[in-house]
């Protein structure tokens with residue numbers, strides 16, 4: 124019996140090693156990883172440049188806290204802000220913490236400007252921003268909140284991609300509008316460019332901060348380093364985590380100059396935030412990205428994956444609905460009673476790992492280095508799983524192969 128709390132429905136497989144897009148279990152079996160640790164391992168598993176950076180940093184300096192400066196975090200802050208056109212960075216350890224920091228920054232900024240009634244954090248229906256209380260309060264789906272109430276006050280929601288509702292919702296009490304350029308957890312729903320453009324205008328007109336949560340869709344997943352570049356809309360702050368250090372725990376908030384003085388000494392902090400090893404890994408990630416031409420590769424592979432998923436959807440109209448994709452983030456919605464978790468488990472039996480996302484969809488967030496032959500392998504396995512269901516004329520059988528909780 125596992126000694127771990129049962130808050131995850133872990134699949135009954137134990138991984139011992141990874142290389143590139145492959146993971147290997149304790150029986151030596153290889154799996155093609157099309158979920159990449161949930162949009163984390165952008166360069167693939169055990170990338171030698173990341174491993175070297177981590178090892179070198181571990182031999183040099185592991186921890187000093189944020190009482191002092193250290194080179195990896197300083198350099199990473201300079202690199203990220205320069206690449207994104209921001210002024211300053213705050214580092215933490217995860218995505219939810221990055222959003223907590225952004226929420227606190229937005230409220231403190233208003234407070235410092237003498238606008239103490241400007242406290243509302245406006246988010247979107249379908250949003251997912253994390254599991255700690257502030258980020259959870261900004262998360263739309265009530266299922267994540269059930270039994271954890273009361274939630275913090277001062278959070279409101281506007282329908283995703285509804286420009287008129289957004290115009291009506293942002294007012295002099297709005298500290299920030301927080302939005303994922305592509306909603307990941309709710310099933311890969313891209314924002315419409317016009318929605319983000321109007322958000323930019325209305326936030327400017329009414330004095331609210333525009334914050335993009337790029338934790339899942341940033342760090343090259345859509346092609347460019349930042350998701351906002353793919354939409355041509357510049358936020359006042361962007362939150363990052365997941366792929367930033369290609370698997371080591373780090374989160375970041377990058378902030379534009381006009382909001383960067385909102386947090387002053389003592390206002391916010393984290394013992395481990397931006398500590399030397401994850402910061403060194405994130406720097407190595409940026410350097411490797413630069414040498415690989417990943418922006419173009421991601422666009423090409425993303426288009427290829429989207430095309431192949433479309434073909435699958437057309438071949439199995441009774442089991443699937445139209446796929447949604449942007450860059451190398453894609454979802455294939457499944458029709459009931461075919462359950463996404465059961466389909467993912469069946470794919471795992473075929474040696475392919477995918478995730479699931481809201482609305483009964485399979486989610487694909489593979490390493491950005493995936494190639495066409497690997498996408499073909501994943502799609503062939505998916506075709507085999509779906510063809511079996513179609514041939515059997517029922518979709519119930521898949522349910523029994525669903526993974527246990529480890």
Ligand SMILES: Cc1ncc(COP(=O)(O)O)c(C=O)c1O
Nearest residue numbers: 217218219251252253307338339
């Ligand atoms: C858009 C988005 N924001 C925030 C988070 C929370 O990140 P973490 O799990 O690192 O706290 C996630 C995680 O899935 C996410 O997809």
